[in-house]
Amino acid sequence: MPATFALVAAWFALTPSLLPRAGAVQALVSAVAAILGYGLGAFLGWLLHDPRIGERTRRIAWKVFAVVGVIGSIILLFVSRRWQQDQRAEVGMPSASIWDIPITVVLGLVLFALLLMLCRAVRKFGRFLSRQISRLLPPRVSIAVGSIATVWIVVVLVNAVVVGQIGGTLDKLFLAINDEFSTDVAAPEESELSAGPGSLVTWESLGRQGRVFIANAPTDDAISEFTGEDAVQPIRVYVGSEGSSDLQAQANTAVEELVRTGAFNRAVINVATGTGRGWVNENSARALEYMWGGNTATVSIQYSYLPSWVSFLVDGARAQDAGRSLFEAVYAYWLTLPEDSRPKLVVSGESLGSFGGEAAFSGAQDIASRTSGVLWVGPTANNTLWNTFTTHRDSGSLASLPVFEGGQTVRFSESGDTWDGDGTWEEPRVGYLQHANDPITWLDFATVYQRPDFLSETRGTGVPDHMFWMPVITMLQIGGDLVAPGVPDGQGHEFGQSPARAWAQILPSEGWTDSDTNRLVAQLAILQDSDL
Template identity: 45%
Template sequence: MDAVDGADAPQDVNPEPHRSRARERAVAYLGRISYSGLAVATAFLWFSATPSLLPRGPLFQGIVSGAAAAVGYCLGAFFAWLVRFMLSRDRRWPSPPWYLWAALGVIFAVGTSVMFYWYSVWQTEIRSLMKVDQLSWTAYPLIIVVSVVVFVLLMVIGQLWAALVVWSVRKLNRFAPPRISAVAGATVIVLITVFILNGVVANYSMKWLNASFAAANDETDATTSAPTTTVRSGGPGSLVTWGSLGREGRRFVANGPDVQQLSAFNGAPAMEPIRAFVGLGSGNDLRANATLAADELVRAGGLDRAVVAIGSATGSGWLNKATVDSLEYMYNGNVATVSMQYSYLPSWLSFLVDSERARQAGSALFEAVDARIQQLPEGRRPKVVVFGESLGSFGAEAAFGTVPTVVARTNGALFVGPTFNNQLWSDATAARDPGSPQVLPIYDDGRHVRFIADASDLNRPDTPWLDPRVVYLQHASDPIAWWSPRLILNEPEWLKEEHGRDVLGAMTWMPFVTFLQVSADMAVSVNVPDGHGHNYLSAIPYSWADILQPPGWTQDKTERLLPLLHRD
């Protein structure tokens, strides 16, 4: 009985040994924290609050700050280790005394408070400039929370990765000298990491993304219905079915101004605009789809129109409505527009992983349509223009190896929001006239090509503008144009020169940090009003009017047209 009672009685468990071990582990972990790493992380944290191209809300500011601090920590810790290694491989270096840690803590607290003040000043300035809502006080606690979470997460990932390297080096030390095993161990872990990210994570992620966006591509808006006219793809007599067009293709052929709207605007009987489109539902062979799109254009009577507009879409088939609608109003419907889909992915994803398909699709579509037009007698050929926005501008350039080739093979071109990958845009910018800035270059004295940020730049420079005319519409604050991996270690020309009209003068380049800032700007590039970031609308009709100079069209008509235009 006593034994049973003794078994049931509370045991005398002393928690102190467990607490002591926990304290020892915590002290040991803190002892491994790099003082130099934290010092540089603090500086990078402050740098991350400086302004970039667009307003940053608390979520993206927190991500940028946490990531910048993590990068700073890694750099500080690495260079501190490198200095110690170069001075002595055997010497045991003492930890910084407590008062240095205390000083760093005070500097961090004071400096971060100052950082928040200047962050508020800069955000107020850029938000006023772009006419977006100001930040509320709740943004600042959220920035702190997100920054800490991102910093800790990246640090844990980095430490786990470093632990794998150390483990592999120790294993290899049994078979090779320390220096060889160190290099080999690090190389093995790097290769395994790359294989996992590229071969496993990226592969399965892309399959999942394609499946998800393919399902979205099959959806049809409730307000969109199949056309009942023969001049639209998916309608009666069309070579492609309504269901094959994809969501964006169905929007494209079902929308736009009708004959009544065009007639009322222009005060004269209008023609019904032709819109030809081929989606991925017709197959995955880009060249075959381009041929089908050209055949569909011919079937609908597109070669009999005054203008044939060849549009390079973004990945999912999206086209800026304002770009197409403007042409149809200017020519009172006497226009045929043709385009095709080449991906299920939205523009930003296609930009990162599918840009080669954009190039192939743009080139194939232009060549297929141009081949049909060249078969006509020269006097019967319509005007041919090309256009594209964002990744679409990259695809629209693809059929032309040089800027003079665009001039030679078309009657005009409008490239909106070019990406940093656009080859012709990069070539023309690099060959700009001396004294003209990178954000708004003057190329070949503006003879055929003009770079503009708004309609007022169409007259820049004040020299004759010869036909055919090409316009690059770009904003100084558009991160899609100015992002580049080179931002990590190289200061771009557009930050060395006088900043663009909607970029704060306080924006300065800092290694790693500016790259993170502009990367975050890309994610919110369309969340700003027209005229800023990657949001293009009001300059489009002015550009088309100057490129094509439609008969009877006036600036007054352009101003009346503006309220009727929308991007989506």
């Protein structure tokens, strides 16, 4: 029974999910699914054990299992390959290599064997522990105590090895990456940029992503060449963490930098919450800078030097604290300005940055009363406000592209061009850019035991018709989708120049046209290829 459950679980894991999977990723997903199926089968076998089943019957069952298993696996592997090829064609990815099949089989078997040996070693240790305890306690009690003790010891060891050793190594690695940057890129010479003349922060303190963000700032000449009119140097303010845990102090320094650079005299201030490493989407920041002739200021602070997924696991609340601290600090100073001379105050963020940026607000009305517009790109499944807007969407609208309260304030879009809603989109406008096949948006723990709405309703763009929900396995598949290689713009978690199209709808400058948007998208694509 355990082998049968393991094989069936591995078969289910071969079915399509949100994005095409490489052979190695498929091997890992199938191996984990198989070991979970094996465990379930072992438990049911123990529960339903029938001593009347003879050895001859068992031998026949194994032969049938072997024949059905081999034939079924061959069929499923090639059907799965066809599904994967069709899905790749649909999302614009190149065909997979035929070598993905042997990679999936061989690596999957190796990983399953390793996981099985590990599980059996833990079980063997648990039985040994129970036997020792049975010398002092009754058998049933000793089994219970031994099981609990085994689980506790395993957890302690995992924490010591994974969190202590591996986590410490990763921490040092990412800290080194955070400090790394091309030595031939000098600090900026413009006072409008952090780490420039008169700045309150140093070039070294910005961290890698902060230095990239500042170094990639467009010049007034470049913007003027695009618009055909006089432009000003856009302001970019960035405060690195330098290992500090005081987010409020960073936010206060950021406001002082904004004041120093004259940011509150600009037309637009963009409060951007970065991802775990401090990355800020250039296509979103530049869109406003070019659209408004450089008469903008973008501000962000670094709250971690770890990748988003590690940062979220280690301390997801820190992203929220950063988003809240920075906006509140900027907003507090903004309120002190004469009402008729305040710049437009907007908020932006992508992925974990959207998760953190939402934390400054309690709901749609709060956003509308304190900002001039918001753009959140690729929200995570844990975004608080996004979950509220999606859960309470209007009847008949889809989870993959919801309509909330008729789209009066909050709207959703796949491309940034069209935003579903009833009537006029009132200002200020709050926009979410999201894709129906983005695993970041749909990786929710509830998928383990509950069919997600996006699979219960009409499928969104890019979600395969052959994808269906299976307890536990669907979440494993979506987890594997996180590392899908080569995903093109417009699919998954890749948004390309869509933020430019979105800002053109949310906060266009006076006289801005669709033709201007198309030119800007083309310009951003060129700049993206030359970014540091």
